Amino acid sequence: MVTTTSPSAPRAVRGGQGKPLLSVRDFNVEYRTGAGTTVQAVRGVDLDLYPGESLALVGESGCGKTTFGLGLLRLLPRLGHASGKVTFNRGDGTEIDVLGLDGRDLRQFRWRDAAMVFQGAMNAFNPVLKIRAHMHDTMRAHTKATRKEIEDRAAELLRLVRLEPARVMDCYPHELSGGMRQRVLIAMSLLLEPEVLILDEPTTALDILTQRSIVDVLHEVRERLGFSMIFISHDLSLAAELADRVATMYAGRIVETGGVRDMFYKPRHPYTLGLIKAVPPIVGDLPDLESIPGGPPSLAALPPGCKFNPRCKYATEECKAEDPPLVPVSDQPGDGHEVACIHYKEVHLDRPAPNNELGTAS
Amino acid sequence: MSAMETAPAAEGRTPLMTLAGVSQVFDTKAGPIHAVNQVDLSINPGEVLCLVGESGSGKTTAARMAAGLAKPTNGQVDFDGTDIWSMNRRDFSTFRRSVQYVHQDPYASLNPTRTVQQTLTAPLLKHGVVKGGKAAAARAAELLTKVDLTPPENFLTKYPHQLSGGQRQRASVARALTLDPKIIIADESTSMLDVSIRISVLAMLGRLRDDLGVGFLFITHDLAIAKYFGWHGKTAVMYLGRIVEFGPTPKIINAPTHPYTRALIDAIPEPDPDLTKTKGLGSLRSLEIPSLAHLPPGCSFHPRCPLFEGGLCDGVVPELVEIRSGQSAACHVVARDGADVLRPDPPAT
Numbered sequence: 252m253v254t255t256t257s258p259s260a261p262r263a264v265r266g267g268q269g270k271p272l273l274s275v276r277d278f279n280v281e282y283r284t285g286a287g288t289t290v291q292a293v294r295g296v297d298l299d300l301y302p303g304e305s306l307a308l309v310g311e312s313g314c315g316k317t318t319f320g321l322g323l324l325r326l327l328p329r330l331g332h333a334s335g336k337v338t339f340n341r342g343d344g345t346e347i348d349v350l351g352l353d354g355r356d357l358r359q360f361r362w363r364d365a366a367m368v369f370q371g372a373m374n375a376f377n378p379v380l381k382i383r384a385h386m387h388d389t390m391r392a393h394t395k396a397t398r399k400e401i402e403d404r405a406a407e408l409l410r411l412v413r414l415e416p417a418r419v420m421d422c423y424p425h426e427l428s429g430g431m432r433q434r435v436l437i438a439m440s441l442l443l444e445p446e447v448l449i450l451d452e453p454t455t456a457l458d459i460l461t462q463r464s465i466v467d468v469l470h471e472v473r474e475r476l477g478f479s480m481i482f483i484s485h486d487l488s489l490a491a492e493l494a495d496r497v498a499t500m501y502a503g504r505i506v507e508t509g510g511v512r513d514m515f516y517k518p519r520h521p522y523t524l525g526l527i528k529a530v531p532p533i534v535g536d537l538p539d540l541e542s543i544p545g546g547p548p549s550l551a552a553l554p555p556g557c558k559f560n561p562r563c564k565y566a567t568e569e570c571k572a573e574d575p576p577l578v579p580v581s582d583q584p585g586d587g588h589e590v591a592c593i594h595y596k597e598v599h600l601d602r603p604a605p606n607n608e609l610g611t612a613s
Numbered sequence: 614m615s616a617m618e619t620a621p622a623a624e625g626r627t628p629l630m631t632l633a634g635v636s637q638v639f640d641t642k643a644g645p646i647h648a649v650n651q652v653d654l655s656i657n658p659g660e661v662l663c664l665v666g667e668s669g670s671g672k673t674t675a676a677r678m679a680a681g682l683a684k685p686t687n688g689q690v691d692f693d694g695t696d697i698w699s700m701n702r703r704d705f706s707t708f709r710r711s712v713q714y715v716h717q718d719p720y721a722s723l724n725p726t727r728t729v730q731q732t733l734t735a736p737l738l739k740h741g742v743v744k745g746g747k748a749a750a751a752r753a754a755e756l757l758t759k760v761d762l763t764p765p766e767n768f769l770t771k772y773p774h775q776l777s778g779g780q781r782q783r784a785s786v787a788r789a790l791t792l793d794p795k796i797i798i799a800d801e802s803t804s805m806l807d808v809s810i811r812i813s814v815l816a817m818l819g820r821l822r823d824d825l826g827v828g829f830l831f832i833t834h835d836l837a838i839a840k841y842f843g844w845h846g847k848t849a850v851m852y853l854g855r856i857v858e859f860g861p862t863p864k865i866i867n868a869p870t871h872p873y874t875r876a877l878i879d880a881i882p883e884p885d886p887d888l889t890k891t892k893g894l895g896s897l898r899s900l901e902i903p904s905l906a907h908l909p910p911g912c913s914f915h916p917r918c919p920l921f922e923g924g925l926c927d928g929v930v931p932e933l934v935e936i937r938s939g940q941s942a943a944c945h946v947v948a949r950d951g952a953d954v955l956r957p958d959p960p961a962t
Binding site: 537546 | 810
């Protein structure tokens with residue numbers, strides 16, 4: 252798999268040493284749903300995350316995005332079980348088998364190597380603790396930093412996400428606005444300088460201007476600190492904005508992955524195409540939009556063959572026979588664009604070239 | 614041709630509903646909260662009026678007053694030319710039947726212990742629209758066809774938890790249609806749906822508008838959705854309880870005349886990696902939304918506004934004045950200098 256990190260944006264990059272920072276092979280997650288029955292929420296995902304890269308996982312709700320993110324950090328609920336191989340390459344050359352971690356090592360891995368920003372910032376805080384206590388708790392649990400060091404580090408990060416430390420540190424979570432809470436959460440996740448940050452719907456449920464400020468903050472801190480990120484979003488616009496690389500998930504599998512421009516301008520999986528055609532842009536004239544018929548399949552009763560075939564207008568009998576593997580798109584060799592569809596050669600986004608003219612006074 | 618392109622021109626018709634200078638003030642311990650302040654709106658038959666704004670801007674409070682669910686502290690709500698709060702019981706009941714509400718979360722607004730058929734037949738029988746259970750069931754099936762839940766037999770016996778999000782929202786639209794409404798108030802009705810389903814629900818609502826001539830008060834925080842659904846109608850942008858800009862939807866989206874609308878449109882990411890790079894926060898002076906309990910003096914947008922001029926903007930509240938034909942904005946600077954001040958430079962890249 253080849254990364255397509257944009258070369259035009261030089262940024263501080265840490266960890267990995269040429270190898271992928273996080274390498275996921277044949278990753279599966281199943282949930283126990285009753286006596287002896289399970290559903291597979293994530294099925295055979297292969298993925299490489301390179302240092303400094305920003306990867307977006309997109310798809311409808313219920314396609315396994317969040318489960319995948321939780322599984323990577325070993326945060327699955329008790330009824331969930333992850334299998335496969337997840338290798339994390341620390342900056343110092345050591346390799347870590349994430350799924351084999353236990354006790355102390357697991358605690359070390361979490362937050363220090365990889366941290367997560369959860370959806371719904373309110374629920375991620377303890378409502379009876381001030382922000383200061385959250386910061387201190389986190390640092391004390393993972394380091395031997397002194398009070399002064401913790402205060403300084405927290406203030407530095409809060410300033411980085413454009414918050415006034417003096418104002419925020421003594422607040423309870425409910426005293427902050429949604430956007431401020433989300434920014435505090437991002438600052439907290441960066442306390443221990445993780446090399447990978449996983450963000451689950453980081454801007455959902457925020458107002459437009461607040462959403463924009465979070466996006467800008469993420470651009471900025473990533474530029475500064477050079478971590479890699481995987482962010483999970485159902486919002487394609489956000490993926491276009493923040494990602495270097497996009498992976499589309501459907502029914503627990505990655506069905507297409509590629510550089511952000513390839514994915515948006517030359518999608519080759521009917522599902523990615525459908526998602527793009529369903530999102531209304533804001534500038535320009537009234538667009539021609541289409542929805543994808545039907546809904547995602549129940550994980551307990553997946554259709555045979557390609558899981559998208561019942562909703563796909565390109566589907567033929569062959570699609571019902573076998574679930575196609577992820578293969579490189581042959582007419583664009585070497586750019587890391589891969590698709591799991593036997594009809595990908597017929598799939599094209601026929602849309603006029605993007606009009607860069609923003610609506611001005613006319 | 615999509616259903617979106619066939620909206621009838623509604624110019625020159627008498628509005629079905631008007632809100633004239635309505636305000637809603639909530640008394641709280643922290644003092645009075647002006648949730649909605651001096652709002653004027655009108656809805657024509659078969660026309661879409663989009664009400665756009667961030668949370669706390671008063672969209673839902675305005676909609677509740679339009680639906681007769683809340684009585685305005687000041688101002689008047691007219692339906693068919695009559696003040697709804699001076700109507701007699703019978704007229705008020707007719708008004709209530711003619712204006713239906715579709716809520717944001719269909720899981721919360723549908724009764725979980727009733728099947729779709731029970732949900733749909735209850736209002737039909739209660740209001741005597743049809744006589745007898747058989748006729749009611751037939752009508753329910755017909756309504757389900759209208760909202761694309763076909764074949765209806767598959768859905769009539771289902772409980773809400775057995776339906777997907779999109780199907781549930783369609784069922785609640787079917788319920789709103791039971792009493793042949795003239796206006797549907799859709800309050801964030803598609804914001805809980807997946808992107809893939811949202812467009813088909815909007816297309817279905819667009820068809821109801823065109824085929825049945827239903828007027829819509831369409832409330833959303835998502836300007837892209839307002840643009841898609843309300844392209845042939847009007848859009849009002851609300852900020853802290855007031856309408857700051859009003860006009861035909863394409864004008865509002867492509868040539869806004871209020872700095873707040875401009876900021877919103879510039880901030881929304883695009884589903885296009887190259888185009889979205891031209892987006893940003895611009896020169897907003899602050900990200901903090903003032904509290905409704907302590908509104909800044911003068912124009913309530915002035916602490917954040919890039920066009921702010923001391924003495925002009927923090928004195929009196931600006932009136933909504935026409936800037937271009939059919940498009941009005943409440944901004945002192947734009948009213949004085951014209952809308953060109955909103956974009957002095959070409960878009961930054």
